[in-house]
Amino acid sequence: MSHYSQLSPEQRRAKLYSIFSCVVICLIAFTFLFPLYWIITGSFKTKTEILSSTPVWVPSEWVMTNYENLMSKRTAPLFDFSLLGYTITGPTIPAALRWLLNTVVMSVSSMLLTCLTAAMAGYALAKKRFYGRTILFSLIVCAMALPKQVILIPLVREMSALELYDTIWSVIIPIVGWPFGVFLLKQFAEGIPTEMVEACRIDGASEWRTFTDVMFPMIKPGVGACAIFTFINSWNDYFMQLIMLMSTKELTISVGIATMQGENSTDFGILMAGSALASIPIIIVFLIFQKYFTKGITMGAVKG
Amino acid sequence: MVKTPVQYNKKQRRLVMQENVAAYAFLLPFLIFFVGFVLYPMFMCVYTSFFDATMGREDIFVGLKNYQDLFQDEVFWIALRNTLVIVVVSVPITCIFSLWVASAISKMPVAATSAFRCIFYLPVVTGSVAVTMVWKWMFNNYYGIFNYLGKDVLGILDKNINWLGDEKYALWCIILILLTTSVGQPIVLYVSALDNVDKSLVEAAEVDGATPKQAFWKIKWPQMMPTTLYILVITTINSFQCFALIQLLTSGGPKNSTMTIMYYIYYSAFKLYKYGYGNAMGVILAIIIAILSALQFKAGQEK
C-alpha cells in the first residue's frame, strides 16, 4: 500500500479494478463450489441433519449410512454375457457399482465412436466437394436444433425392433448420431490449409493415408475437445438413459439412483451419496484432460 | 459449394466421381448413425406432427390442424415468451460474464487460472439432478439459504420470499441456475482464446500508446470473434432447450410463469399423450432455433 499514492490515477483505477474483480470472482466461485460442497458433506450427514430446518454447514457426526444404503439396496452382477447359448454371469455386487461401470463404459464408448466418425465426416464435409454437401450440412444444423423429446418415441420403436432397447447401445448410438461432433470438427478441418491435403494426394498417398497421416494429427486438438464434450454430454444425458434403460443391471448411475426413491419422499442421502460418487470419475477425467481439452476447444472455436 | 459440373471430359468426370465416392466413404460411418438414429426419427417427428396421434389407437391424419391449434393455444404463447426471455437474457449474460471472468482469471498465475477454470466448470460436471436439488433447497421459502442470509444474517429482507413460488422471481431464479450451469464451457473457451491471441500485435499496439482497454477491444476482441460466434450458437441452442430445471423445480408454475416450450412439449407428449401436438411444437421450436443459428452464422461470417 505504501507505493499506492505514487501511482497515476489511471493506474490506480486499474489496480482498484483488478482487486475488485478478483474479490467478486472469488465470491462467485464460492457459489459455484457450494453445490458440490453441499452434496459431498450432505452424503455423510444423518437423515435428521439432511432434513434440518437450519443449515448444517458441517456434519456434526460423519456417518456412512447413506453410502451403505446406496450399496445395499440393490444388487446386480458385475458382468453378464451369453456365449454359445450359455449365459455367463459375474459375481453379484452392489448395483451402484455396476451403474457406475455402465456409465463409464457408455460415456467412453460414445466418446470413442463419436470422435472417429465425426473426424472422418468432418474432414469430408470440409475438404471434399460432393453432391448433397449443402443439404447434408443444413440437415446437420436442423438436427442440432431439434429437441430430443420429440424423437424419443420413434427412437424407442427403432431400438426395440433392433433388439437394442434396454442395452447401453440404445443410449450410445443416438449420441454418436448426434451431429454436434461433426459440426465441431468440420469447423476445425476447414482451418487446415487445403494445399497440405492436396500435396499429400499428389505424392500418391491413398485417401485413407491422407486422412490418418495428415488430417488427423492436425485436427487432434479438436478431436480432444470433441472427446471431452461427448464424454460429459453422454454422462449427463439423463432423459435418454431414463427412457431407454430398464433392467437394474443396465442402468446408469443417475437413473439408478432415481429408482431408489419412494412415493412423495426423496431420499436425499442416497441421492447425494450417488451424485458424489458419480462426480468423482468425471472430475478426474476433466483434470487429466484439462490442458489438452482447453487447447483443443479454443483452436476449434477460433477457426470457426 | 458444389458447382454443377458443366462441360467435363471423360477423365474429369472420373475424378469427380472418385471425389464423390471418397467423400461418401468417409461420411459413411457417421451417416449410418445420423440417418438411422437422428434423421429418420426426425422425419417421423415431422410426419407425426400432421396426425392426431395418441396412445392406444391408430393415428388420424389432420393436416395442419396441430399447427393451427398451436397458434390458438394461450399456454404455447406464454411458453414461447418465457423461452425467448430466457434466451434473450441468458445468452448475452453468459457471453459477457464468461468473457469478463476469463479475462480476469487469465491474468492470474497459472495455478489460479486452472483452479478457477475447474471451479466454474464444476456445475456442468456434477450432474443436473443433484445440483438442482441443492439450488431448490437454497431457494426454499422456509429454511433456504437465501432467505436465511437475507433475513436473519444481513437483514435486507423483512420477510421470507418464496423465490420459486413467486411469479415475479421464479423465472429469474431459473435463469440464474441456468447461468451457473452454462458459463463453464464459455469460460474455458475464452481463457484459451485470450491465450492464443497474437501477442506481437498487442505489444505493438501498446508501444504505439494504446491503453489496455483499447488493446482489448481493438486487437483481442476481433481475434476472438470466431470463439464468440461458436459460444453464441451453442448457448442459444442450450437456452432454448431448457427443460430439466423446469421439470425438477417448478413444473412450469407458478401460473405458467416458468413454462418453456421444451417443458410444454414434454407435458403434451408424455403426460397428455398428444404426440402429434407435441411434435408440431418441436418442429416450430427447431425452425426458430435453426433460423437464429443461421442468422448468427451470417453475422459472424460477415465480420
Added chain:
Amino acid sequence: MKKVIALLLALVMVLSLGACSVEKTVETQAPETQPAATEGTQAAAPEAAGDPVEISLWTYPIGKWTDEATVSALLADFNAAYPNITVKVEYLDYTNGDDKVNTAIEGGQAPDIVMEGPERLIANWGAKGLMVDLKDIVPAGTFESVLSSCTSADGAVYEMPVCMIAHCMAINRDVFEAADALQYLNEETHTWNSVEDFFKAVQAVYDAGNEYVGTIYCGGQGGDQGTRALITNLSGGTYANAEHTEYTYASQENAEALAKLYAQDGITFDTAIQAADEIQAFVNGTFQMAFCWNIGQEVTNADALSFDVLPMAFPSDTTPSLQGGIWGFGVFDNGDEAKIEAAKTFIKFMTEDDAQYIKAVEATTYAPVRDVEGVYATDELFPEYNLLSPMMGDYYQVTKGWTQARTEWWNMLQRVSATDGSVEAILAEMETAQTAANAAAAAEG
C-alpha cells in the same frame, strides 16, 4: 498422455467385454431361486412340467415393494412352486415411472405385470385397451368397494387389488399439546370435533408462536390427493360425480371452504412446493401439520422424526371421506398367451393363498383388501392407521381426463393464491379449471 489414452482404451475393451450383455437370453435368475427357502409354500404342487417362461414385473415404489431383499424373498416363494416361470423385477419411481412405461408401451416393450393403482391401470392403460381382464382370478372375499374401483366401465377387472390405504393428514402432537389444541380433536378416533374446531386448532397453534401451521402446496401435482381431500371434507362437497364422467368441484361450498383456508392465519398457499417438500418440512418441524400423509410416510421418516406424529382424518362436519389408494397388479396384453398365463399364475400365487397374501400385503406396508387372519400381527403402527381405513370415500381418481384434471387443479390453486381471497374470485378460478378438466374428460369420452 498417450499412456493415459492407451490405458483408457484397454480399460474400455476389458469393460465392454464384461459390461455389454450381447443377447437377451433367458438368464438364471439369481441364486435365491434355490429351493432352500420354500417351506410353508408346499401347498401348491410344483408344476415343473411347464415350459420355461420369462415375465417382467415393473413395480412403482409401493412400500417395501421397492426393496430388493423383500421382493426377492417373495419371488423365492413363487419359484419354489413354479420353477419354470422366471420373474424379472424392475423398479420404477413416481417422478419418471410414467414416462418410462409409456415409451415402453409405444416401443412395444411393455412389461407383463405392472404394480400400480386404478388411475393408471384402469383409467389410463385399461381404457386404452392394453390390459388383460383378471376377473377370473379374483379371490373370494375381496372387498366389494375395492373391487368396483378396480373394474372398468364395461365390467373388466384390470387391476387385481393387493393393498389399500386411506390417505390422511398428520399433526405434530407435541406442538398441538403445547398450544392446548388437542381439545379440538379426538385422539381415539383420529377425527376433528368439527370443521370449526379444526380452524380453532390452527389458530391456537398459530397463536402459540408457530408462523407456519400448514400449507396448501401447489407447486405441482405430487400428492394432490391431500389438498383435494382437505377442501372437499371441509365443505362436504364433491370432486367428481358418482359416475366418474365429470368434475364437480366448482361449487359454492368448495369455494367457501377454500376462502376460509385462505383467510386463516398460519395456513399459506405455497406455489413452489409439492407434497414431498411439504412432508419434508413437516418432518423437520417447519409445519405443524401435513396434508399428505399415510402410514408409509411415518415408516420412511421414522429415523428423522423427533416428535410424536398423530395421523388424523380430514376435518369434516359429517363422516370424513378419505382419499383412497389401491395398489395391485395389472397385466399388459402383449399378445403372448403363455406370458399372460404365467403373469396370471404369479398374481394368483401372490393373492389367493392367505399365508402368501399376508406376505405380499405386509411388503406394501398398507392394509389388505380382504379379511385375513393374522395380518400385521406384530406391527405397532398398523392398528392405529387402520382405524382410518373405514373412512375411505369414493375412488374418483378414475374419472375421465384425469391427467389433465390434476394439472388443472394445482394450477387453479396457484391462481387462487393470487386472488383477493373472496369466494366469488375463488369460484371463478374453480370454474375455469373445471371447464378445462371437463373438456378433457369429454374428449376422452
